[in-house]
Amino acid sequence: MPTETFEFQVEARQLLRLMIHSVYSNKDVFLRELVSNASDALDKLRLAALRDDSLDADVSDLHIELEIDSDARTLTVRDNGIGMSYDEVGQLIGTIANSGTAEFLKELRESKDAAGEEGLIGQFGVGFYSGFMVADEVTLLTRRAGEEKGTRWTSRGEGTYTLEEAADAPQGTSVVLHLKPADPDNQLHDYTSVWKIKEIVKRYSDFITWPVKLVGAPAAEGAGEGTAEGEGDGPAEPETLNSMKALWARSRDEVSEDEYHELYKHISHDWREPLETIQMQAEGTFEYQALLFVPSHAPQDLFTQNYKRGVQLYVKRVFIMDDCEELLPPYLRFVKGVVDAADLSLNVSREILQQDRHIRMMQRRLTKKVLSSVKTMMTKDAERYATFWREFGPVVKEGLVTDSDNRDAVLAVSSFASTHGEEETVTLRQYVDRMAEGQESIYFLTGESRQSIDNSPHMEAFRERGIEVLLLTDPVDEVWVDAVGEFDGKRLQSIAKGEIDLGVQGDEKPAEEREKEAEEYAGLLEWMRERLDEDVKEVRLSSRLTVSPACVVADSQDLTPALENMYRAMGQEVPRTKRILELNPGHQLVKSLNQAHRADKDAAGLADTAELLYSLAVLAEGGRPADPARFVKVVADRLERTL
Numbered sequence: 118m119p120t121e122t123f124e125f126q127v128e129a130r131q132l133l134r135l136m137i138h139s140v141y142s143n144k145d146v147f148l149r150e151l152v153s154n155a156s157d158a159l160d161k162l163r164l165a166a167l168r169d170d171s172l173d174a175d176v177s178d179l180h181i182e183l184e185i186d187s188d189a190r191t192l193t194v195r196d197n198g199i200g201m202s203y204d205e206v207g208q209l210i211g212t213i214a215n216s217g218t219a220e221f222l223k224e225l226r227e228s229k230d231a232a233g234e235e236g237l238i239g240q241f242g243v244g245f246y247s248g249f250m251v252a253d254e255v256t257l258l259t260r261r262a263g264e265e266k267g268t269r270w271t272s273r274g275e276g277t278y279t280l281e282e283a284a285d286a287p288q289g290t291s292v293v294l295h296l297k298p299a300d301p302d303n304q305l306h307d308y309t310s311v312w313k314i315k316e317i318v319k320r321y322s323d324f325i326t327w328p329v330k331l332v333g334a335p336a337a338e339g340a341g342e343g344t345a346e347g348e349g350d351g352p353a354e355p356e357t358l359n360s361m362k363a364l365w366a367r368s369r370d371e372v373s374e375d376e377y378h379e380l381y382k383h384i385s386h387d388w389r390e391p392l393e394t395i396q397m398q399a400e401g402t403f404e405y406q407a408l409l410f411v412p413s414h415a416p417q418d419l420f421t422q423n424y425k426r427g428v429q430l431y432v433k434r435v436f437i438m439d440d441c442e443e444l445l446p447p448y449l450r451f452v453k454g455v456v457d458a459a460d461l462s463l464n465v466s467r468e469i470l471q472q473d474r475h476i477r478m479m480q481r482r483l484t485k486k487v488l489s490s491v492k493t494m495m496t497k498d499a500e501r502y503a504t505f506w507r508e509f510g511p512v513v514k515e516g517l518v519t520d521s522d523n524r525d526a527v528l529a530v531s532s533f534a535s536t537h538g539e540e541e542t543v544t545l546r547q548y549v550d551r552m553a554e555g556q557e558s559i560y561f562l563t564g565e566s567r568q569s570i571d572n573s574p575h576m577e578a579f580r581e582r583g584i585e586v587l588l589l590t591d592p593v594d595e596v597w598v599d600a601v602g603e604f605d606g607k608r609l610q611s612i613a614k615g616e617i618d619l620g621v622q623g624d625e626k627p628a629e630e631r632e633k634e635a636e637e638y639a640g641l642l643e644w645m646r647e648r649l650d651e652d653v654k655e656v657r658l659s660s661r662l663t664v665s666p667a668c669v670v671a672d673s674q675d676l677t678p679a680l681e682n683m684y685r686a687m688g689q690e691v692p693r694t695k696r697i698l699e700l701n702p703g704h705q706l707v708k709s710l711n712q713a714h715r716a717d718k719d720a721a722g723l724a725d726t727a728e729l730l731y732s733l734a735v736l737a738e739g740g741r742p743a744d745p746a747r748f749v750k751v752v753a754d755r756l757e758r759t760l
């Protein structure tokens with residue numbers, strides 16, 4: 118097969134350009150990326166060999182080699198792992214599939230200024246292409262385990278690459294970097310220097326569970342470090358540069374935060390530091406160790422079907438799978454990390470995991486551990502908790518609906534925006550603790566945004582009386598409030614549902630006055646109900662309005678408009694729910710309407726006013742009138758008459 122030349126996919130070209138021209142200072146990370154890829158390839162091969170006896174692959178001495186050739190000015194990163202087929206090289210190396218990378222490029226495009234660009238690249242796991250930060254040509258020679266022929270890929274990072282068959286390739290992958298001249302002023306170090314390579318491996322890749330060996334280093338330089346064996350000019354014995362200690366198996370005081378963070382970046386493909394590191398060792402009949410991380414940012418695809426959830430599963434230090442979903446519930450799907458179980462079979466499959474009793478036990482304990490860590494964060498570090506809740510609150514709240522066993526624990530780490538303050542969120546505990554004497558319910562209002570809730574007419578009486586209301590703006594809020602129902606004996610009550618009796622606050626109207634009002638308005642209310650029959654099932658006087666003329670509310674059992682929309686969006690048929698229209702008898706518009714109706718219920722314009730009043734109430738809660746064009750026309754006519 119002849120050598121073929123291909124063009125990089127557009128995103129890949131863009132990333133390459135960045136790598137080559139970036140002013141970004143920390144070029145050392147290229148080695149972390151290549152070692153990380155090599156380590157993944159070894160994991161994959163070991164697993165493939167375990168699963169498939171007939172795989173013709175050598176797994177006797179899996180390792181990573183770094184080879185320096187000072188004369189040729191090359192650095193080679195070699196592994197004897199799974200390798201890639203000819204087609205795979207084209208697919209994997211010529212394109213960008215990693216969603217993290219795509220997201221990164223998008224952010225980069227959006228951050229127009231160079232400083233933002235540098236900051237972003239600085240924290241990003243840049244993958245294979247990062248080799249082009251230090252090399253002006255990269256050659257990759259690879260052979261997939263079990264296949265006969267290898268593939269050679271070469272590129273100068275300038276828009277094209279070549280592919281050719283290579284008959285002589287050993288199993289695995291070697292990446293040869295033809296190094297650019299060292300330029301210490303621009304942080305481009307001499308990567309043929311043994312001590313530099315050692316330093317980088319120690320810093321970024323110490324935890325890699327495969328040996329990272331330095332081969333072909335001149336003995337003199339290695340001996341100068343006091344670690345390499347042998348003397349004279351001949352090549353030294355390969356030296357293993359990393360400790361290979363699985364971080365999850367070490368006690369917390371032996372491991373630095375930086376080391377944990379490097380592991381997090383290795384397994385999550387995130388380029389930022391995690392928010393929280395959680396370690397757990399379970400001993401007894403079923404032993405396992407877990408090292409879990411809460412990221413500092415919610416990924417954009419967290420709410421999509423494609424989101425890959427789950428942690429890495431190891432069995433006795435052997436990597437078994439990525440994205441093991443069975444170890445944490447869906448509402449903790451943002452948690453990343455490693456779980457290493459001592460007593461599972463190396464051949465364990467997803468099907469087995471789904472039914473395994475031990476796995477279920479582990480899930481229960483890991484869930485509790487994550488929730489208790491968040492609880493600690495909440496009490497000890499309010500700011501970090503605030504970040505956590507902002508990023509992951511909408512997901513965690515799903516647990517209030519789906520995990521009845523842990524509902525109390527989830528509720529204890531949940532907090533909500535409230536009328537009590539602009540910035541901080543409150544827990545139900547805090548809400549209940551400061552409830553006024555006689556208040557029986559925990560009041561809340563759901564809606565699209567804080568602003569629309571704040572301005573909603575339902576809020577008026579509560580604001581006037583200084584009663585705190587929780588402001589719930591996530592879609593899941595519509596659901597969990599029903600699932601939870603009450604807290605500490607206090608019912609969760611939507612202020613847009615049912616009759617609201619704020620009499621407890623001591624300033625209610627006397628009963629006679631209410632009765633008199635009811636009598637005066639009875640005719641209007643009945644007439645309006647008939648006029649608005651299509652949309653409204655009841656028209657009544659309100660005790661929740663002080664400023665607005667009208668508002669719409671639902672019966673306590675009714676679906677809210679937001680829930681109705683949610684079900685429709687999911688393709689479910691839901692009958693249209695008629696609402697209840699409440700009128701404010703203290704408002705001049707309502708008073709005048711009543712007088713006009715009493716004088717002559719057929720008076721011109723009366724019906725339009727009734728309709729307007731209803732549309733205004735719908736608008737005020739963030740909805741839209743059923744017939745906007747007609748609404749506009751009626752309003753315009755009215756305005757015209759006032760001029």
Ligand SMILES: Nc1ncnc2c1ncn2[C@@H]1O[C@H](COP(=O)(O)OP(=O)(O)OP(=O)(O)O)[C@@H](O)[C@H]1O
Pocket residue numbers: 150154155158196198199200201209210215217218242243244245246289290386
């Ligand atoms: N040494 C290797 N052996 C086998 N396959 C490899 C090797 N290096 C890279 N690959 C394949 O190429 C793909 C792309 O690698 P690349 O480093 O660009 O991205 P990544 O590792 O998926 O993600 P990240 O951007 O976080 O590094 C890998 O997912 C892997 O399938």
